[in-house]
Amino acid sequence: MTDHVYSVSEIYGSSGSSVEEAIDNAIATASESLRNLDWFEVTEIRGHIEDGKVAHYQVGLKIGFRYQR
C-alpha cells in the first residue's frame, strides 16, 4: 500500500437545495471522466442570492483519486 500515488482535482458543484446535494453533483460529474475517486475535502461553501433567498449553494471540493498509470 505504501506505493500508492493520489492525484487531486479541484471542482465546484452547485444545488438549489443543500450543501450535501452540491457535493453529490460535483462528485457525480467528476466520476464521469475520472476513475478511482477516493476522498473529498470541502474548500469553500458559498452561493448566490435572488429575491432575498438562496438561489443555489456552490461548494468547492478537492477530490483525490488513485493515479492512473
Place this chain on the structure above:
Amino acid sequence: MTDHVYSVSEIYGSSGSSVEEAIDNAIATASESLRNLDWFEVTEIRGHIEDGKVAHYQVGLKIGFRYQR
C-alpha cells in the same frame, strides 16, 4: 458591467435544525434592511451544545450586495 461596486456585510444566522436553515435565517434578516443582495460565502460553522446535543447551529456569512449610490 465593469463598473459594478459591491459592498460586503458580515452576519451570523442560527437554526436549531440545519446549516442551510441558519444561512436562510441570516439572509432573510439581512434582506429586510439591505437591498440588492447578490452572493454569500460561509466563513464559519459553529454552535452551542445542551444536554449532549446540538442546541443550535451558528453560521457566519459574508454577504455581498451591489453598492447603493
Place this chain on the structure above:
Amino acid sequence: MTDHVYSVSEIYGSSGSSVEEAIDNAIATASESLRNLDWFEVTEIRGHIEDGKVAHYQVGLKIGFRYQR
C-alpha cells in the same frame, strides 16, 4: 462568570447521510466521556467516495467544555 475556564477537545464524527448527522455523532460520542459540553466549531468537512458517490461525510470539530476541577 469571569472565572470560567474551558477546555477544548478535537474530534471527528462521520455519517452516511449529512454533515449535521456527522456533527451529532461526534457530540453524542464525546458526551459519553466528557461532561459540561458547551460549544463546537467545525474545522473540516471531508469524506470518502465509493462507486462515484459519497460513502460517508467526516466532520472535524473542536468541542469546548467547562473545565472540571
Place this chain on the structure above:
Amino acid sequence: MTDHVYSVSEIYGSSGSSVEEAIDNAIATASESLRNLDWFEVTEIRGHIEDGKVAHYQVGLKIGFRYQR
C-alpha cells in the same frame, strides 16, 4: 434563542497605555452608534513607534451585535 441573527462590524481602537484600553476605546465609540453589542474578537495588535518607544497601540476588533430589525 435559535433565531438570533448577529451582525459584525470591524473597528480599530487605539491607546497610549495598553492593549486593553485600546479595546475599551473601540467598544466605547462603537456603542455610541450601535446597540446590543454582544461580543468582540481581536484581529490584530499593532502600533506606532516614536523616539524608540511605543507611541500608541492599535487593536483591530470584530464586534458582534444583535441585528436590529
Place this chain on the structure above:
Amino acid sequence: MTDHVYSVSEIYGSSGSSVEEAIDNAIATASESLRNLDWFEVTEIRGHIEDGKVAHYQVGLKIGFRYQR
C-alpha cells in the same frame, strides 16, 4: 492621536482595464457615502473571463475611515 477610532468597510470594485482602476472605482464609490477615508488593504484579486480574455478585474478592499461620532 491615541484616541482615534477607525471603522473598516469591505468593498469590491471592478474595471475592464487594470487592478489599479478597480481599486479607484471602489474608493470613488465608497467616498460618495463615507467620509474620512484613510487607508485601504487589498484582500483579493479576481475577475471574469469572456472569449478567452479578461472581461474585468474584481478587487476586494478593506477600507478604513475615521469613526464619525
Place this chain on the structure above:
Amino acid sequence: MTDHVYSVSEIYGSSGSSVEEAIDNAIATASESLRNLDWFEVTEIRGHIEDGKVAHYQVGLKIGFRYQR
C-alpha cells in the same frame, strides 16, 4: 534532551480585568490536573460586552507539557 515528548492541551481562560489575568486563570486551572506545564501560546483573544463595556476577556491558549509516561 532529544527524546523529550510534549503533549499540547487547548484551553480558554477568562478575566474581567486583563488579557494577562485570563492567561493566569487558564494556567492555574490547568496546573491542578496536569503536571510539568512548560510553555503556552495564545491562539485567540476575545470577550463579551455588556452595557457597552468589556464584561470579560476570553483568551485561548495551547499549553505544552512534558508527556507523562
Place this chain on the structure above:
Amino acid sequence: MTDHVYSVSEIYGSSGSSVEEAIDNAIATASESLRNLDWFEVTEIRGHIEDGKVAHYQVGLKIGFRYQR
C-alpha cells in the same frame, strides 16, 4: 443554473511589463487547451530580479471553467 459544475486549474503566467499582462498570458495559453473559461483568482504575485530590476512578474491563478461532460 443550479446544476453547473466548475473545474479549477492552477496556472502561472509571466510578463516583463505588468501584473495584468502576466494574467493575460496565463489565460491566453490556458484557453488554447481548455474551453468555457469563466473566472480567475490570483493566488500569488512574485517574480525574478536581474541587475537590481524586475526581470519579469510571475502571477499564479486559479482558473474556473465549466466542466466538459
Place this chain on the structure above:
Amino acid sequence: MTDHVYSVSEIYGSSGSSVEEAIDNAIATASESLRNLDWFEVTEIRGHIEDGKVAHYQVGLKIGFRYQR
C-alpha cells in the same frame, strides 16, 4: 464504517537525527497511553541550534485515534 468517531491529540516529538525519528518518538510515546492510533498529520517542524548545528528536531503532530467508548 460511517459511525466511527476519531479523537485528535496534539503532541511534539524530538530527535537529534531526523524528522522521521522525531515523528517515531512522538508516536511511540503516545502509543503507551492511547490505543487505536490511526493517522498523523505534521503541524510544525522546528528545532534547537547549538554551536551552529542542529541540536535536535522538534516535530509537532496531530494524532487521530478511534474514540474509546
Place this chain on the structure above:
Amino acid sequence: MTDHVYSVSEIYGSSGSSVEEAIDNAIATASESLRNLDWFEVTEIRGHIEDGKVAHYQVGLKIGFRYQR
C-alpha cells in the same frame, strides 16, 4: 523567458521509509504522464499508523510543469 506559462498539478506520494522517498514516488509517477516537470512544493506531511508505528508517510505536493501547447 518572460512568456513562460506553468501549470500546477496536486499529487500525494507515499513511502514506508521517509518523507523524501514519498516525494520521489510522487514525482516518478507524475513524470510518466506529464512532461517538463520543473518544481515542487510540499503542501502536507501526514501518514498512517499501525501497531503504534508509522505504516507509511503521505506527502502532498504541488508540481509545476511548463505548459504544453
Place this chain on the structure above:
Amino acid sequence: MTDHVYSVSEIYGSSGSSVEEAIDNAIATASESLRNLDWFEVTEIRGHIEDGKVAHYQVGLKIGFRYQR
C-alpha cells in the same frame, strides 16, 4: 511621501510582567541598532510556565523602519 521605502525586522521581546512590557523591551533593544523605527505588528504571544505560573511572556513583533540609504 510616495517614495518612502520601509524595511521590516522580526524580533521577540520578553517580560515577566505583561505583554506590553515585552513589546517595550523588544522595541527598546531594536532602537539601539536600528534608526527610524516607525511601526510594529504583533505576530505571536507565547511564554514559558514554571511551577504552574507564567514565568515570562514572549511577544513576536514585526518592526518597520524607514530604509536607510
Place this chain on the structure above:
Amino acid sequence: MTDHVYSVSEIYGSSGSSVEEAIDNAIATASESLRNLDWFEVTEIRGHIEDGKVAHYQVGLKIGFRYQR
C-alpha cells in the same frame, strides 16, 4: 547549485502611480545595499487615501538574495 543559500529580506515600497512602480521602488532601494538580489514575492498590497482618491500604493515584498559569505 545544490549548496546555494538564500537570505530573505522584507521590505515595503510605495508609489503614487501603480503597484508595479511600488515594487520597482522597493527593489531599487534594496539593491543599493544588498547584492545578488534574485527573486521577490508580494506579501501585501495596501495604501493611503486622500480626498477620496488613492494617494499612494504600498506594496510589501519578500526579497531573496544569495547569501554573502
Place this chain on the structure above:
Amino acid sequence: MTDHVYSVSEIYGSSGSSVEEAIDNAIATASESLRNLDWFEVTEIRGHIEDGKVAHYQVGLKIGFRYQR
C-alpha cells in the same frame, strides 16, 4: 531570563540529498555571519525537478538568535 530579546532571520538552504541536509546547510552558512543562533522553524519545503527526479530540496527557515547589543 525575562529580558532576553531574539531577532529572527529568514533563510533558504538547499541539498541534493535530504530535507535535513538542506536545513544543516542553511544553519551552517548563517552561523558564519550571525552569532548566538538558538532555534529554527521550517516555513517551506520545496525544490527543483530535473529529468523526472528531485534535483535538490530547498527548505525555508526562520532562525532565531539572541540580539547582539
